[in-house]
Amino acid sequence: MDDQVQDIPAMMAEIGAAARAAAGELAHASAERKHAALVGAAEAVMDRRGAIADANALDMEYGREKGLSDAMLDRLMLTEDRIRSMAAGLRDVAALPDPVGAELEAWTRPNGLRIRRVRTPIGVVGVIYESRPNVTADAGGLCLKAGNAAILRGGSESFHSSGAILLAIGAGLKAAGLPETAVQRVPVRDRAAVAEMLRMTDYIDVIVPRGGKGLVGLVQREARVPVFAHLEGICHVYLDAAAHPEKARAVILDAKTRRTGICGAAECLLIDRAAAGLGRAVLDDLVAAGVTVHGCPEVCALEPRAVPANDDDWGHEYLSMDIAARMVDGVDGAIAHIRRHGSNHTEAVLTEDDAVAARFFERLDSAILMRNASTQFADGGEFGMGAEIGIATGKLHARGPVGAEQLTSFKYIVEGDGTVRG
Structure with missing residues (x-):
């Protein structure tokens, strides 16, 4: 899509509606299909590594023109080893146990009711991040593993890299028979799209901001959607x-x-x-x-x-x-x-x-x-989570490395036998 879009709200509503529909399919997708999609995405990353490197070269040039620091340019750069690591991360996530449907607790009440607490997908996860393009693969892969649709908004510096990586994820989804709209990105650099994401309560269930204090502070101040905060790493x-x-x-x-x-x-x-x-x-x-x-x-x-x-x-x-x-x-x-x-x-x-x-x-x-x-x-991959969306520094729901399990909620399954509350 062209980087210039006139009607940002309409574009974001279209992306949100597609994500919500995809989330409905992913919620009951089998573990095998999700596994196949992730392995397929990993293979596509490797098959397309030349195109990903070319896209990253455009981003590196853009970053130098913007005067990014050496540290920020290092975050932005995708070497051959880092591209291979992205593919390996997708395979690691694929190999994890499927969290959806996992039983967390079970008990029986004196009245005979059998109650189970089981993991369930959150729904649609919005991820807003800065210059690290590998987050596109990490976030997309983890959301998929947890049965969630994802809307990704990478930094303007990583625009081309993120787009090339997303194409690989889409190839994996398509090969596995899952909707390609399960993982989408905001296809414009315009910051108005970020403001729109923060208000999309009809479509997005949680926002995960991954970046510096300025970005996280903005999201926490402006978001109407719940937030998993990934604050600066002091x-x-x-x-x-x-x-x-x-x-x-x-x-x-x-x-x-x-x-x-x-x-x-x-x-x-x-x-x-x-x-x-x-x-x-x-x-x-x-x-x-x-x-x-x-x-x-x-x-x-x-x-x-x-x-x-x-x-x-x-x-x-x-x-x-x-x-x-x-x-x-x-x-x-x-x-x-x-x-x-x-x-x-x-x-x-x-x-x-x-x-x-x-x-x-x-x-x-x-x-x-x-x-x-x-x-x-301090990294989800090093913790055995395959990858991470970020390190959540808040205290509600997710804390520390946010992996596939942390991208689930839970529901209660209650079974009786004609049981009534008299």
Whole structure:
């Protein structure tokens, strides 16, 4: 479809009606047909990888012209390995147990009523995301697995890539005899389409925003449709005095530098004052790797190459080779800092002291808490979910990685034998 459409509301209503109809078919589609559609989509991604790469080259050029940062361009780029990973992710989702119809609980009442609580699709899921085109495959695949239709609105930078990936998903759906309208995308860059999505209560059951604070804040303020919020990833790593030196140094370097442009990248390092010696070695590792450390005065004294932090550095998502660093008084100092500046995404504690780890886990309420592991593992694929739509940081319905199971609701099946309530 042409990127310029005059009547956005009419276009979105058409997409919404088609999605609602497709959701009705998907809700009772067999596990085998959904599996076939996902495997077919994976094969189509590989068959069309040249076309996907060509489309991505157009997006990369567009991104450079817009002046995107290196981190954002990295998010946008689809290498051969990343295209293969997309296909592998679709196969992983296909291999998961079908969540629809799974029995969650069952019991019998004294009056003989047999009650079961079973998983059921949500219906139509709207996903609004920014520059990462692989979300097109992840979101489309997970929604399909859970029996939901999907309406996807990717970032303007990934317009061509997302379109090419969607064609592959459509090929998989068609080959499996499922409606191609089960996974659709908004075919225009016009932001009016986003505003329209947020009001489509007749067609969309839930919106999943995946992006920075600006996007998520807009969706939360303006949406009339329920929202699973994926807020920014202000991930903290706390280096405790009882940390194992080699483990800690490896984990911190990976957490910051493996990929700086993802939401699981560490953005703030908190160092126990009792671990100043190890902290100095860790800071040296980071600077040697090319990371700019924005430090409190004590950190700057430990590492003279650090730059003084300002108030905006605490609670800041850099998505780049930058990290904030502060000295704290033990685990309670780290907890206090995270409670004040965190985004409830992912926090890690590096310690061999079980009591310290237990206190960290007990007193913090982020969606993901880790011990002696890189925050870069904050990912649905790494959790065994095949893929994810995002990391939900709210507390209702879905929390943490949103995979196929989290994209279902439930219903009660009640069976009697002429049972009456007299």
